[in-house]
Amino acid sequence: MNYNVSEKFKSLKPSAIREIFKSLGTPGAISFAAGNPNPDSFPVKEMQEIANEIFENEPVTALQYGITEGYTPLRDLVKARLKRVYGVGADRDDLIIVTGGQQGIELTCKVMCNEGDVVVCENPSFIGALNAFRSLGAKLVGVPLNDDGIDVEKLEEALKNNPKAKLLYTIPTFQNPAGITTSLEVRKKVLDLAKKYDIIILEDNPYGDLRFTGEDVPTYKSMDTEGRVVYCGSFSKVLSAGMRIGFVCADKDLVSKIVVAKQVEDVHTNVLFQMICAKYIEKYDLEAHIREIRKMYKHKAELMIKALEENMPKTVSFTRPEGGIFLWCSLPEGASLDEFVKKAGDRLVFVVPGTAFSADPDEPCRSFRLNYSMPSDEEIVKGIKILADIAKEL
Ligand SMILES: Cc1ncc(COP(=O)(O)O)c(C=O)c1O
Incomplete structure (x- = not known):
């Protein structure tokens, strides 16, 4: 059946992030792609x-x-x-x-x-x-x-x-x-x-x-x-x-x-x-609960920033957030984001290319998003090392 869907929805693409999730089942995959809160933050x-x-x-x-x-x-x-x-x-x-x-x-x-x-x-x-x-x-x-x-x-x-x-x-x-x-x-x-x-x-x-x-x-x-x-x-x-x-x-x-x-x-x-x-x-004490989440994310953000500082070539820049769950990494001029993201995926490290977040998806972009709320400490250290190796290769 050829569905003649509305003009509005014809141009809408599935979220790049949801698409990346489909690749995450592979054993050993490290995802910095999620926007999810860490499950330890759920008061089950x-x-x-x-x-x-x-x-x-x-x-x-x-x-x-x-x-x-x-x-x-x-x-x-x-x-x-x-x-x-x-x-x-x-x-x-x-x-x-x-x-x-x-x-x-x-x-x-x-x-x-x-x-x-x-x-x-x-x-x-x-x-x-x-x-x-x-x-x-x-x-x-x-x-x-x-x-x-x-x-x-x-x-x-x-x-x-x-x-x-x-x-x-x-x-x-x-x-x-x-x-x-x-x-x-x-x-x-x-x-x-x-x-x-x-x-x-x-x-x-x-x-x-x-x-x-x-x-x-x-x-x-x-x-x-x-x-x-x-x-x-x-x-x-x-x-x-x-x-x-x-x-x-x-x-x-x-x-x-x-x-x-x-x-x-x-x-x-x-x-x-x-x-x-x-x-x-x-x-319960929601504020105390939030303080615990902040502690967890502070630790993870600091670990990721330290791993980036120690491993990434100096030509790669990144933001240093004071809160939240993301940081933003930019490759130097001339680098191909597509190639970087593809090579990272081949080595089972997943990031979201910046193009996904652009008001104009056709606009060139050299940045990608890293999430630190979901990965374990070991995954942060290992995954950033792999991304840094790819950045150096490129
Ligand atoms: C900036 C921003 N706004 C809104 C939302 C929507 O969150 P929710 O619908 O889960 O409240 C998100 C979710 O990731 C977000 O990042």
Whole structure:
């Protein structure tokens, strides 16, 4: 059967990362390709105990339809935590629980953008968001990243050249894939530009809790005085990714539109997991749990950076993240990324080529993403040594 699929989906390719996963079954394979949290960060016993209690005491709430906005106790807990930790949530704001941050990103674009409208994003950026924007018929305009965040001059140029720009999608803290954190100075300038060119900032912050060194930088949303920032977060990287619980905090008027859009997609987020999540926060110490995850990732990031410093030729550069789960490696001018990634795969070390994260996948790229949350310590040391050998050969 030759399916005449919609124009929007004709051009969408499967995520390069999901494709790489298919090669990972080979024994001895080392993957730096994942974006997964380490399974040691899942509070399995606690969640099992909570699930048992729910089925014992409140089975109907868990098994019945819920409200689209989300399980009220969870919404209240998330609102309180966002206010306390991130200064997020003004009187005019509301919060909706969504099925992972991914859905929050997609719904925000869906209610904000018409087909042909422009979404400006960091280049490189999170592939799941880029594909969501593409699937909604938005045009992507990428703006390069510097060490301190999005290039503000190029951002202004992009906004000037694209009067149909509606949204700036940004991951300001421990960016995926680059591991970069946007400085306060840059954030202030970006807010000014958003005002000047009248665009909405979609601030995606799934990694903000995972800082293991350095100082916190205020969120865009905490500095927003006019309802210009939509804040999207998730429990995927601090409790469980399979639970699929994220949240969007934005102006009430916008949240009410997101509620309608969510009703069309999935009515509401899984109630059982919303209840488990809420009861975990009520009963256990989420902040202590997060501190343990930070310790684990600090160790792994430092190990990877040390292995890179000791083994990689000096012509290969890499970012030094202060949190999150990724760093970004760049080959020197003239090197072929395709050849590097292919040779690494042949030696069973998997990385994601930077092209996967580009607003324009045809744009040349010499960088690749490395994940340190998933591999074991031994895999980090061994895998980086192999990548360094390939870089030297090339
Ligand atoms: C930057 C970024 N935003 C959003 C998400 C979506 O996370 P989830 O849908 O699991 O909450 C991810 C997942 O890897 C991500 O890296």
